[in-house]
Amino acid sequence: MKEDKNVVYSETLDVPNLDDAIKSETNNISVKNTNTKPNKMEEENKTLRQNLTRVQEESAMLRELFNNVNNELNNLKKPALLVADVVSIDHKNNAVIKLPNGNKFYSYVSKELKDLKAGDGVIVDQKSLNVIDKIDAGGNFDVEKYVIIEKPKQNWKDIGGLGREIEEVKEVIELPLKKPYLFEKVGIMPPKGVLLYGPPGTGKTLLAKAVAHSTDATFIEVVGSELVQKFIGEGAKLVKDIFALARAKAPTIIFIDEIDALAATRMDTGTSGEREVNRTFMQLLAEIDGFKGLDNVKVIGATNRIDILDAAIIRPGRLDRLIEVDLPDETGRLEIFKVHTTKMNLQKVKLKELAQLVDNFSGAEIRAVCTEAGYFAIREDREYVTQKDFEQAIEKVRFEDEDNDHQKMMG
Ligand code: ATP
Numbered sequence: 001m002k003e004d005k006n007v008v009y010s011e012t013l014d015v016p017n018l019d020d021a022i023k024s025e026t027n028n029i030s031v032k033n034t035n036t037k038p039n040k041m042e043e044e045n046k047t048l049r050q051n052l053t054r055v056q057e058e059s060a061m062l063r064e065l066f067n068n069v070n071n072e073l074n075n076l077k078k079p080a081l082l083v084a085d086v087v088s089i090d091h092k093n094n095a096v097i098k099l100p101n102g103n104k105f106y107s108y109v110s111k112e113l114k115d116l117k118a119g120d121g122v123i124v125d126q127k128s129l130n131v132i133d134k135i136d137a138g139g140n141f142d143v144e145k146y147v148i149i150e151k152p153k154q155n156w157k158d159i160g161g162l163g164r165e166i167e168e169v170k171e172v173i174e175l176p177l178k179k180p181y182l183f184e185k186v187g188i189m190p191p192k193g194v195l196l197y198g199p200p201g202t203g204k205t206l207l208a209k210a211v212a213h214s215t216d217a218t219f220i221e222v223v224g225s226e227l228v229q230k231f232i233g234e235g236a237k238l239v240k241d242i243f244a245l246a247r248a249k250a251p252t253i254i255f256i257d258e259i260d261a262l263a264a265t266r267m268d269t270g271t272s273g274e275r276e277v278n279r280t281f282m283q284l285l286a287e288i289d290g291f292k293g294l295d296n297v298k299v300i301g302a303t304n305r306i307d308i309l310d311a312a313i314i315r316p317g318r319l320d321r322l323i324e325v326d327l328p329d330e331t332g333r334l335e336i337f338k339v340h341t342t343k344m345n346l347q348k349v350k351l352k353e354l355a356q357l358v359d360n361f362s363g364a365e366i367r368a369v370c371t372e373a374g375y376f377a378i379r380e381d382r383e384y385v386t387q388k389d390f391e392q393a394i395e396k397v398r399f400e401d402e403d404n405d406h407q408k409m410m411g
Pocket of ligand 1: 206
């Protein structure tokens, strides 16, 4: 504050009573207007009042700040609350809740919580496990963050060979989605899904994507091993949500890659991990059983290990159409070469000869050969690809595969 040299502070006034002094000064002013002391005192008074108001405001602000920080500190000290699902509610408004680890508890529900029903997500106190509040877990499908959802662009034309497999997939998945009335008229139920099995890289995912494209269906891709490893304690719920999402976005194809990770026959060791996989698998079976063959949701499972698959998943009414997708024969390999070289600038390349050279190669490996051949050309600063580039590429891919196999054996 800028100090006013003319201000006379009250302590400096040599009067026993301030009011009397003010009065006498005011009289003086009315008598002779030459004395300015009362004015100065009023000014002083005003300034002091302003200062007081400012200090009071500051104090209120600081108090509010302190309260906020204090509240935050108290909140940070509180133990976190658990998230659980309501299994059932009894007539006394108490609930059976299920924790993510699968354990169930009979809990008291806060009186303020109305309309709680089975299936709701709730938060519960860690110690007492009593239900404190409801949380909105449903509706906006959290599951969308964890699965791949797309409208694939792959076409039947992008698949080399696999003529028989394509026909089967068309019959089991495409036809019921496109012409359900045919099935109704004839009076048969199409399968709810199929199981594609065979070695890695043979086009199982490609087949599933192509049928999603041809039926303009939403494609939801889930990887079985991720379902049980990444989302520990959440697998069963995720399966439930995936099917709910599929119904909401129908027509939908749910593609479960590595389904053996969920549906493998296993020794019942009774470990918690074991129980978790089992719960997820049971939920998957329940979901598949819960819809009809003519609903516009279809399930395509894929595995490289049909030998270890639990028979429950392929029982009638589930994924009961098994389609083997094996390594391509020579004609298949030629077709795959054709698919992957359509956009390549080839010079005197004999694809037929190449198809003979890649015995035992999968579709994925043939694609890798085409890419590598392109690289050989680019390294030599050429704009076209030759037979020799392909031959070198085949050796490279073969060598890398052998190396990988060797590392797998060692490691
Ligand atoms: P995995 O069992 O490892 O999941 P997969 O059988 O699902 O393998 P895909 O993912 O479909 O194999 O194949 C990988 C890639 O290999 C495809 O994206 C495609 O580029 C190529 N490919 C595989 N098979 C074929 C095929 N028959 N025709 C054309 N391309 C193919």
